[in-house]
Structures are given as C-alpha cells and as structure tokens.
Amino acid sequence: EVQLVQSGAEVKKPGESLRISCKGSGYSFTSYWISWVRQMPGKGLEWMGRIDPSDSYTNYSPSFQGHVTISADKSISTAYLQWSSLKASDTAMYYCARHGERVAGLRNAFDIWGQGTMVTVSS
Amino acid sequence: QSALTQPASVSGSPGQSITISCTGTSSDVGSYNLVSWYQQHPGKAPKLMIYEVSKRPSGVSNRFSGSKSGNTASLTISGLQAEDEADYYCCSYAGSSTLYVFGTGTKVTVL
Numbered sequence A: 001e002v003q004l005v006q007s008g009a010e011v012k013k014p015g016e017s018l019r020i021s022c023k024g025s026g027y028s029f030t031s032y033w034i035s036w037v038r039q040m041p042g043k044g045l046e047w048m049g050r051i052d053p054s055d056s057y058t059n060y061s062p063s064f065q066g067h068v069t070i071s072a073d074k075s076i077s078t079a080y081l082q083w084s085s086l087k088a089s090d091t092a093m094y095y096c097a098r099h100g101e102r103v104a105g106l107r108n109a110f111d112i113w114g115q116g117t118m119v120t121v122s123s
Numbered sequence B: 001q002s003a004l005t006q007p008a009s010v011s012g013s014p015g016q017s018i019t020i021s022c023t024g025t026s027s028d029v030g031s032y033n034l035v036s037w038y039q040q041h042p043g044k045a046p047k048l049m050i051y052e053v054s055k056r057p058s059g060v061s062n063r064f065s066g067s068k069s070g071n072t073a074s075l076t077i078s079g080l081q082a083e084d085e086a087d088y089y090c091c092s093y094a095g096s097s098t099l100y101v102f103g104t105g106t107k108v109t110v111l
Helices: none
Strands: A003-006 A010-012 A018-025 A034-039 A045-052 A057-060 A069-073 A078-083 A092-099 A110-113 A117-121 B009-012 B018-023 B035-040 B047-050 B064-069 B072-077 B086-093 B100-102 B106-110
Touching: A003 A092, A003 A110, A010 A018, A018 A034, A018 A092, A018 A117, A034 A078, A045 A069, A045 B086, A045 B100, A057 A069, A078 A092, A110 B047, B009 B018, B018 B086, B018 B106, B035 B064, B047 B064, B072 B086
Parallel strands: A010 A117, B009 B106
Antiparallel strands: A003 A018, A018 A078, A034 A045, A034 A092, A045 A057, A069 A078, A092 A110, A092 A117, B018 B072, B035 B047, B035 B086, B064 B072, B086 B100, B086 B106
16 A cells, blocks of 8 residues: 555644654655645645655745755655754644656646644744 | 635535636746645545646546636536535646645535
C-alpha cells in the first residue's frame, strides 16, 4: 500500500525548535516530490514548499521562505519539516503530500496525503 | 500570492447538481491547465478529486467533474449524495516563484 505516515502530535513552547517527519512506503520515494501543507485551526490549506527527495532540491512559498526548512533523507524514505524558533502562530495541522506521477500528468497534483501532524505552540 | 477565491458555502438537496467556483488571476488559473480539487471531511486529510482541470484519478466517482474558463475553474458534483458533504479546495500551479496556491475553501452541505 502506498502511504505517507507522519510523526505524532507535538506540544512546544515559543522559541523552541521542532522537526516533524513524513515517511513514505509502498513506492519509490525518490521518484516523487513531497510538499508540506499547513492548515491553521478552522482555516484553509496553505502550500508551504516542496522537496525532490532524489536530490533534496527545494522550493518554498514566499510566505514561508526563511521560516521553515524542508529536508529529506532518502536512505530512510523520510521527509522533514523543521522550525528553529517556534511561534504561537505556528499552531496548526501540518500535512505532507506526494506529488503524483509525472508521466500520468499528476506531477502538479497531490495524490497521496499523510494523516497530518498537529503542532501546538503555547507558553 | 493571494489565495484563490471560492464561495464560503454551497448547498444542495440529494440528487441535485452543484458547482463550486475557484477564481484566480492570469498568473495562476488563467495561465496553466494545472488546477486540482481536493475533498476534506472533518478531521481527515484531503483527498484528490480532480487534476489538470478536468481529469479524475482512478477510483473517484464520475459524479465529480471539472472545467475552466479564463481565470475561473469550477468543480461540479452531480447526483449529490450525503457523503459529498465536506470542504472542497481548489489548487493551481502559479509559476516558478510561488509554485502552488490553494483556494479559500468551500463547505458543501447536503440538505
């Protein structure tokens, strides 16, 4: 079964650092880009950035550039989203999502999603 | 890059058809046939319903269809069913600097 499994919920204090993970299985991890998507409580989806796990090339939304870092370890089929100094406004559900197969025209759509990781930042 | 504009809510009775609009600009929806649509039930991850404006992934009901005219894309749900009650989001490729932008989301209610 093709799936993305994310790490568990986190509760952090402002100023702390955090890295959450997204492990792919059931497919060739390096053949598909991974994006991260934020959903603040009661709000809509926001695209944050994406990584090509084959070479770790990244693109970021201007809204998130400089605030988060996306990385990947292809040896363990895992992508990461990390913060160096969390703020209360980072409280949200974070999803990783796989871009679909290029040949099938799905490269610019997100065909497999992780279950989400809830990050709560509170003093 | 601003979010694409969707109506906050759309409702319909079982069996009816509804259409959700997704309005962008000439920099995103208007320039690329790379609009996708996602269904999200409460507390669940989004699910891909339409890609490249009008294509359905394997396993998605043919009651869901997509189209585009100018800067506006649309998702139509025909033969509305109770299980279609969910939030729906459009997403468009927006060029090499921004890459992707989501819509504001639409809550579909089955009356």
